[in-house]
Amino acid sequence: MDGGIPRGAVTRYAETRLPTSHGALRCVVFRDTEGREHVAMVAGEVAGGDEVLVRAHSECLTSEVLGSLKCDCRQQLEHALDRIAREGRGVVLYLRQEGRGIGLGNKIRAYALQEQGHDTVDANRLLGLPDDARRWDEAAAMLRDLGVRSVALMTNNPDKVAGLERAGMPVVRRVPHEVDAPLPAIGYLRAKRARMGHLLTSAPVTAPRASA
Numbered sequence: 001m002d003g004g005i006p007r008g009a010v011t012r013y014a015e016t017r018l019p020t021s022h023g024a025l026r027c028v029v030f031r032d033t034e035g036r037e038h039v040a041m042v043a044g045e046v047a048g049g050d051e052v053l054v055r056a057h058s059e060c061l062t063s064e065v066l067g068s069l070k071c072d073c074r075q076q077l078e079h080a081l082d083r084i085a086r087e088g089r090g091v092v093l094y095l096r097q098e099g100r101g102i103g104l105g106n107k108i109r110a111y112a113l114q115e116q117g118h119d120t121v122d123a124n125r126l127l128g129l130p131d132d133a134r135r136w137d138e139a140a141a142m143l144r145d146l147g148v149r150s151v152a153l154m155t156n157n158p159d160k161v162a163g164l165e166r167a168g169m170p171v172v173r174r175v176p177h178e179v180d181a182p183l184p185a186i187g188y189l190r191a192k193r194a195r196m197g198h199l200l201t202s203a204p205v206t207a208p209r210a211s212a
Helices: 074-085 105-116 121-124 137-143 159-168 183-196
Strands: 012-018 022-030 039-045 052-058 090-095 153-155 171-175
Touching: 012 039, 012 137, 012 159, 022 074, 022 137, 039 052, 039 074, 039 137, 052 137, 074 090, 090 137, 105 121, 121 183, 153 159
Parallel strands: 052 090, 052 153, 153 171
Antiparallel strands: 012 022, 022 039, 039 090
């Protein structure tokens, strides 16, 4: 609590039905106490739901907008949206915490260090930044506002499961969320598995497409 405001408090600000390449989904925009806008993409009726299929996805401008091949974030987002649409019930949260919470500028500074041979963990530490600065209080608050009572969480990251549970959102089970990753992202995925405890098995690879 801070001045009577719960940690991670959000306010539902706007919503509409949105046609997407995955089908029609409900788009709900929330604002947090710092003025950031987070999005929930909702399939079906989730209010009062238990074990609702959920992806808590942190924004990645570099891959999702600029087409970077250094990570598999765009593929994970697309896979999550496709899955909730096919299941007919679920939520994808799009959270404004770029670069595992360090921000876009610091993320690019870390990328520059990675070009020198450092992995994603050491690059952050050389900048005096945490390995992962993300919080999951807003995610839990958004889900509560939508009426979700417990979730089946699409993630390979055990810390995300623990973070949501600490924020008061029960995670009934973890749903593996591995996707075909671009070739330049393989070192990044190996570092996440070896040094951050991500539950990646085969980490399948697809070669990046040549530019048209």
